[in-house]
Amino acid sequence: MNNYINRLSIMYVIAQETLLVHKDLNKTEGLDDLLMELAKEGVVIYGGPVAHDTLKVPKVDSFHHEYSSMACTLEFVDDVQSAIDHINRYGSAHTDCIITTDKRSADTFLQQVDSAAVFHNASTRFCDGTRFGLGAEVGISTGRIHARGPVGVDGLLTTRCILRGSGQVVNGDKGVVYTHKDLPLQ
Known part of the structure; x- marks a missing residue:
């Protein structure tokens, strides 16, 4: 990844669905x-x-499309603000990443992208319940939910994670081979 950071000064990633x-x-x-x-x-x-x-x-037919396959959409943007606007309009609000050596662009991205996890120069594969120390991941939520019934302060809060890196990738899966295969739709 560091090789691409050095050669691609600003790239914005919406999970694996879209590359801006x-x-x-x-x-x-x-x-x-x-x-x-x-x-x-x-x-x-x-x-x-x-x-x-x-x-x-x-x-692409729609920027809202989730492929669930080995595919992604690529689009060119004018600047970091147009990337942020695109992500906030079309993204899933799960995990988004900027790859850049420009600190101001990275800071703007981290502050303005409205997603549960926002990363700078690090693999989006770090967004995982176990890697965040939450135990086994049993589900994901990109909504801003509110607790029901009597609540304390914790019940009024949601979590947003910001990660700053310098090209780190997830390597705790050494020896694990991931394969993608199309499953029949029922």
């Missing part, structure tokens, strides 16, 4: 390398309106 890339990185060696690596791993790339025209990839 600063417009200045279009047609750069770093982006080309990243797209080749994704293709090598079997990831199908769809494009938003700009990326579809620029990269000649299939056009």
